[in-house]
Amino acid sequence: MVTAGTEDALIHARGLVKRFGELVAVDAVDFDLKRGEAFGFLGPNGAGKTSTMRMIGCVSPVTDGTLRVLGLDPAKDGVEIRGRLGVVPQEDSLDLELTVRENIVVYGRYFGLPRSVLKQRADELLEFVELSDRADDRVEPLSGGMKRRLTIARSLINEPEVLLLDEPTTGLDPQARHVVWDRLYRLKRRGVTLLLTTHYMDEAEQLCDRLVVMDKGRIVAEGSPRELIERYSTREVVELRFADDDGQPDDLGYWTDGLVTRVEPLPDRVLLYTDSGDAAAHGIHERGLVPDSVLVRRSTLEDVFLHLTGRTLIE
Amino acid sequence: MSSYTLPLRPLEFFFAQYRRVWRGTAISSVITPVVFLLAFGFGLGRLVDRTADLPDGITYLEFVAPGLLAATAMQIATFEGSWPVLSAIKWSRQYHAMLATPLRVVDVLAGHQAFIAFRMVMTSSVYLAAIAAFGAVNSPLGILAIPVTVLVGLAFAAPIAAWGAYTQTDQSFVAIFRFGILPMFLFSGTFFPIERLPGVLEVVAYVTPLWHGVDLCRQLTLGDVDPASAAVHLAYLIGFSSLGLVVAYFSYRRRLVV
Numbered sequence: 001m002v003t004a005g006t007e008d009a010l011i012h013a014r015g016l017v018k019r020f021g022e023l024v025a026v027d028a029v030d031f032d033l034k035r036g037e038a039f040g041f042l043g044p045n046g047a048g049k050t051s052t053m054r055m056i057g058c059v060s061p062v063t064d065g066t067l068r069v070l071g072l073d074p075a076k077d078g079v080e081i082r083g084r085l086g087v088v089p090q091e092d093s094l095d096l097e098l099t100v101r102e103n104i105v106v107y108g109r110y111f112g113l114p115r116s117v118l119k120q121r122a123d124e125l126l127e128f129v130e131l132s133d134r135a136d137d138r139v140e141p142l143s144g145g146m147k148r149r150l151t152i153a154r155s156l157i158n159e160p161e162v163l164l165l166d167e168p169t170t171g172l173d174p175q176a177r178h179v180v181w182d183r184l185y186r187l188k189r190r191g192v193t194l195l196l197t198t199h200y201m202d203e204a205e206q207l208c209d210r211l212v213v214m215d216k217g218r219i220v221a222e223g224s225p226r227e228l229i230e231r232y233s234t235r236e237v238v239e240l241r242f243a244d245d246d247g248q249p250d251d252l253g254y255w256t257d258g259l260v261t262r263v264e265p266l267p268d269r270v271l272l273y274t275d276s277g278d279a280a281a282h283g284i285h286e287r288g289l290v291p292d293s294v295l296v297r298r299s300t301l302e303d304v305f306l307h308l309t310g311r312t313l314i315e
Numbered sequence: 316m317s318s319y320t321l322p323l324r325p326l327e328f329f330f331a332q333y334r335r336v337w338r339g340t341a342i343s344s345v346i347t348p349v350v351f352l353l354a355f356g357f358g359l360g361r362l363v364d365r366t367a368d369l370p371d372g373i374t375y376l377e378f379v380a381p382g383l384l385a386a387t388a389m390q391i392a393t394f395e396g397s398w399p400v401l402s403a404i405k406w407s408r409q410y411h412a413m414l415a416t417p418l419r420v421v422d423v424l425a426g427h428q429a430f431i432a433f434r435m436v437m438t439s440s441v442y443l444a445a446i447a448a449f450g451a452v453n454s455p456l457g458i459l460a461i462p463v464t465v466l467v468g469l470a471f472a473a474p475i476a477a478w479g480a481y482t483q484t485d486q487s488f489v490a491i492f493r494f495g496i497l498p499m500f501l502f503s504g505t506f507f508p509i510e511r512l513p514g515v516l517e518v519v520a521y522v523t524p525l526w527h528g529v530d531l532c533r534q535l536t537l538g539d540v541d542p543a544s545a546a547v548h549l550a551y552l553i554g555f556s557s558l559g560l561v562v563a564y565f566s567y568r569r570r571l572v573v
Contacts (some may be wrong), residue, residue, distance in 0.1 A: 058573060079417045087415040093408035095332065102331050109327035110416035112320060282344050
């Protein structure tokens with residue numbers, strides 16, 4: 001029998017640990033990233049996603065465990081590994097005084113690429129991220145979404161084998177997020193391997209073939225978005241809101257008994273997990289419980305996270 | 316891909332930045348020496364030349380010009396090692412951009428310091444041409460003052476960069492200029508021989524890298540080189556800047572590799 005070994009994985013981690021003094025940021029995580037897939041780390045702020053990314057990007061030393069990136073050891077082969085990765089950091093590191101094109105070309109020179117190659121690639125990449133008309137403008141006045149797209153273009157200058165994206169759309173307005181997602185989706189279709197962290201469940205659902213859910217430095221679940229929802233949640237969710245805190249009945253079990261799989265009371269609403277939301281909503285109504293509002297929706301990764309950790313992703 | 320070109324690659328960034336501002340710095344590096352030379356060389360110099368006993372009958376202009384050359388190198392290098400270093404870590408985060416590529420911490424430091432060395436060569440060349448035009452360079456050996464200002468620059472830029480990579484805010488930089496750089500500018504032999512200083516301060520002046528730079532530049536532009544003391548100056552400047560670079564390297568690592 002042939003199993004996928006270390007050599008097939010672009011990134012391979014076993015028992016990977018990152019400690020800052022007493023603080024354990026990453027607590028013995030295992031994962032493998034295969035060529036061509038889009039893999040995500042989903043979790044709230046402080047879950048250890050960025051620390052994991054920085055170890056993979058060979059800018060932060062591994063405290064303990066095994067990490068192989070492109071089959072190489074970050075402790076010894078950082079220069080070579082970084083030369084084959086693309087990195088979109090969480091905080092922009094563009095130079096605001098330089099032009100859009102200069103930012104890309106200067107960055108390309110860090111990889112030792114010749115100017116002639118860089119000129120051509122910069123033009124192509126700016127076209128890809130729809131910034132060609134701003135090529136010779138300074139970066140400073142650009143919008144947040146444009147800067148993010150420029151950072152993505154810059155990260156592709158060395159034609160990386162894996163693209164690392166740390167919270168790629170944090171801080172962007174919804175429209176700018178969709179433009180970024182669209183570009184990343186195109187990269188994925190071209191076969192670029194993506195590794196991203198996010199605390200947005202919609203981002204993970206849109207982009208990731210496979211993801212791990214991280215909480216407090218540990219991986220608590222792994223699978224495709226659909227698998228995770230099937231495994232840890234029901235098909236549908238009924239959200240009940242009550243006029244005020246006192247309006248929320250204490251004996252939820254009595255009202256929902258036999259109608260739903262699971263009840264999750266939150267401070268501002270009650271979630272009912274069930275495979276048929278309409279039937280459950282109807283049943284509760286018949287028993288005489290009248291909430292302020294009733295919303296039936298599909299399960300999301302947010303529900304998965306809530307089930308696994310008892311907390312919401314964005315607090 | 317050979318690793319020996321790595322320390323040169325960050326230069327691309329600093330040159331790209333410099334291309335945006337070089338006109339301004341070129342103008343100020345001409346105007347500043349001219350203003351100082353007019354004020355001290357001619358204004359004060361007229362007064363001093365009548366009364367002072369400068370060695371070997373040189374004019375005050377000839378005395379003060381090489382001092383200003385070294386002192387200017389110190390000021391520019393100190394500036395370049397302070398705000399730009401902290402900015403590349405905290406604000407523009409350009410060091411982080413560099414470290415995400417094949418570049419290592421040692422390349423980032425070496426590249427930045429190499430750029431500062433380049434700035435020294437540019438500024439000192441303009442300055443030297445200006446003071447030569449005022450007739451204050453007596454010997455072709457004066458051209459060697461340019462590499463000396465590079466060493467003076469590194470002797471300041473490297474330790475300041477070590478601090479710039481350590482500190483969290485830029486508040487200390489103004490204090491460094493006011494209480495470190497300005498006194499050195501005034502009391503390290505730029506404007507008068509340090510033998511005129513009271514005993515303790517004279518010893519302090521001997522320890523500053525600026526005095527070694529000033530005296531060496533002066534020997535060169537006057538064409539009156541004393542091999543023994545010149546060798547001491549050179550060794551001191553090389554030692555001081557090398558030590559500064561080592562400290563800066565560890566400071567960079569501590570801040571950037573976490």
